[in-house]
Amino acid sequence: MTKLLEVNGICKSFAVSPAPGQKSQRLQAVDDVSFSMLPGETLGLVGESGCGKSTLAKLLMGLLEPDRGAVHFQGLPLSGLSRRQRRPLLRKVQMIFQDPYASLNPRMNVEAILSEPYIIHNRPQDAGQGVQQLLDAVGLPQEARFRFPHEFSGGQRQRIGIARALALKPDLIIADEPVSALDLSIQAQILDLLRELQQQYQLSYLLISHDLSVIRELCQRVAVMYLGRLVEIAPVSDFFHRPRHPYSEMLLKALPIADPRHPQHALPAGEIPSALAPPAGCSFHPRCPYREQECQTSAPALTSLGNDHFAACHVAEKLFLDGLST
Numbered sequence: 001m002t003k004l005l006e007v008n009g010i011c012k013s014f015a016v017s018p019a020p021g022q023k024s025q026r027l028q029a030v031d032d033v034s035f036s037m038l039p040g041e042t043l044g045l046v047g048e049s050g051c052g053k054s055t056l057a058k059l060l061m062g063l064l065e066p067d068r069g070a071v072h073f074q075g076l077p078l079s080g081l082s083r084r085q086r087r088p089l090l091r092k093v094q095m096i097f098q099d100p101y102a103s104l105n106p107r108m109n110v111e112a113i114l115s116e117p118y119i120i121h122n123r124p125q126d127a128g129q130g131v132q133q134l135l136d137a138v139g140l141p142q143e144a145r146f147r148f149p150h151e152f153s154g155g156q157r158q159r160i161g162i163a164r165a166l167a168l169k170p171d172l173i174i175a176d177e178p179v180s181a182l183d184l185s186i187q188a189q190i191l192d193l194l195r196e197l198q199q200q201y202q203l204s205y206l207l208i209s210h211d212l213s214v215i216r217e218l219c220q221r222v223a224v225m226y227l228g229r230l231v232e233i234a235p236v237s238d239f240f241h242r243p244r245h246p247y248s249e250m251l252l253k254a255l256p257i258a259d260p261r262h263p264q265h266a267l268p269a270g271e272i273p274s275a276l277a278p279p280a281g282c283s284f285h286p287r288c289p290y291r292e293q294e295c296q297t298s299a300p301a302l303t304s305l306g307n308d309h310f311a312a313c314h315v316a317e318k319l320f321l322d323g324l325s326t
Contacts, residue, residue: 002075004172004204005037005060010069012055016276027275029055031228032069034302039171042198042205044215044236046251047225048272053208056225057174060206062090074171091121094165098177100157104149110135110160111145117167134163137200138193155186162193166201174206179214191218212255216240221308224248227283228275230302233310244311246288282314290315 012030029052037043045053058064060071062078071078073089081089097103104113114134115127135142138159149157158178165173175194179187195218197203209215215222215236222239224232224247232245243249272287273279279286285295294314302312 003036004039006072008034008070010059010066012066025276028228033230035223037204040204042219044219044222045208051225052228053225057176061095062086091168092171094170094173096161096165096175096178099181100154100161103161106149109146109148114163134166138163154182158190172204176208227278231312235308238309244305244316245313246290247284
């Protein structure tokens with residue numbers, strides 16, 4: 001099957017203002033990230049805050065240019081194109097934002113918000129019928145078009161944000177923590193809506209989330225990010241039952257279990273290192289209980305372990321064979 005999205009070795013760093021008397025520094029937000037997606041797939045992207053997930057999303061949206069590497073969408077490069085050349089491609093990649101309160105213009109009513117994508121892309125004649133169809137698709141009444149964002153609940157606002165992402169009939173939607181700001185009961189409704197829309201519109205999702213239960217419910221594959229790098233990519237079933245990277249194992253052990261008899265595990269020991277001064281070798285080795293000498297001096301590459309499972313770990317095979325993973 002032809003790949004929808006191909007990301008090859010992209011890197012992105014940012015200049016950081018130095019303290020008085022210190023040299024200027026660069027923060028490596030995304031470091032040599034490569035992966036691909038198929039049409040109709042949902043890929044979950046997980047990792048602690050500050051690991052580079054949102055920067056990666058902006059690179060895929062074309063909001064940032066990579067320092068190195070390339071992004072191909074439907075076989076065509078996104079990098080190195082002018083804004084005008086890129087626009088038809090980026091129309092097929094849309095985003096659902098985390099905060100349904102901050103992502104909508106409070107001075108625009110719903111009709112104006114949902115008409116804006118058509119106007120920007122020179123299709124104003126499609127706005128009238130398009131808004132009507134979008135409201136039906138996300139389960140909002142037609143009279144909602146004349147109301148303003150402050151007149152809706154958080155769940156309803158997120159439905160408006162989803163409708164806006166659907167307006168131009170994209171092939172890929174990047175959903176950045178789409179339910180984290182919502183109550184649990186509303187989260188389930190929004191996840192059901194995303195699943196229904198995926199089938200109806202033949203969508204692919206890149207789902208960014210801290211909540212592994214959301215990833216487990218909606219995704220076919222999982223990509224784990226740590227300090228700007230991908231450390232594991234795996235099918236969902238493999239990831240939750242036999243993770244092959246120590247960081248993934250620790251994240252899963254830290255999941256709360258509603259059973260007072262079950263031992264609760266803490267998150268990985270220590271703080272995530274600063275991206276301004278990452279450790280030598282494997283970036284996870286200061287927190288890893290399985291580290292060996294090689295881990296402290298050599299950065300592991302993301303390597304195939306079979307069954308569409310990849311891990312960037314010198315001891316991944318040993319952990320798997322010894323049965324140390326969960």
